[in-house]
């Protein structure tokens with residue numbers, strides 16, 4: 448995909464959705480961090496359902512420690528891998544209290560040192576809570592970047608680097624939300640809705656899905 452097409456792609460994303468946001472519900476950086484940590488291999492809808500009950504009871508690291516691991520599990524047991532996640536949430540809260548005064552750190556190294564927090568989670572928190580132009584490449588972004596030709600790459604690290612290089616600066620802050628939403632609702636994994644896609648004429652994907660009968 449050439450630079451003019453890339454630019455036009457983001458102009459269209461912005462026109463359709465000027466202020467894209469994560470679908471995870473949160474009100475503080477800590478709530479976002481825990482929601483992202485819980486969302487690995489789970490849906491945002493499932494995580495929101497759990498955190499809507501959990502956060503009124505515990506939405507600070509100290510409150511989470513006071514709640515305790517066993518009690519935390521009762522709130523998140525509908526989420527996949529909840530036992531491991533409960534352990535990680537507790538260890539993370541302990542580190543936040545002991546090393547960061549109960550606050551979520553803003554820098555990548557400190558975030559990635561937290562149990563259960565990898566590069567992707569750190570990128571989401573840095574971008575969404577602190578406004579850094581990072582690119583958290585998840586399965587949706589990886590697929591969209593490759594299919595469209597926007598930033599093709601064999602693994603998420605290559606795609607992340609290419610997106611950081613190729614996405615025009617003015618769109619970088621919001622790009623990851625637009626690409627996730629596009630992958631989730633239009634450029635779907637099994638059957639992309641190409642007939643319904645605003646990027647159709649810009650996209651390099653050769654096997655575009657034809658419109659179903661009657662559309």
Ligand code: SF4
Pocket residue numbers: 594595633634635639640641642644645646647648650651652655656
């Ligand atoms: S045209 Fe199809 S493959 Fe290309 S971005 Fe749209 S939905 Fe995805």
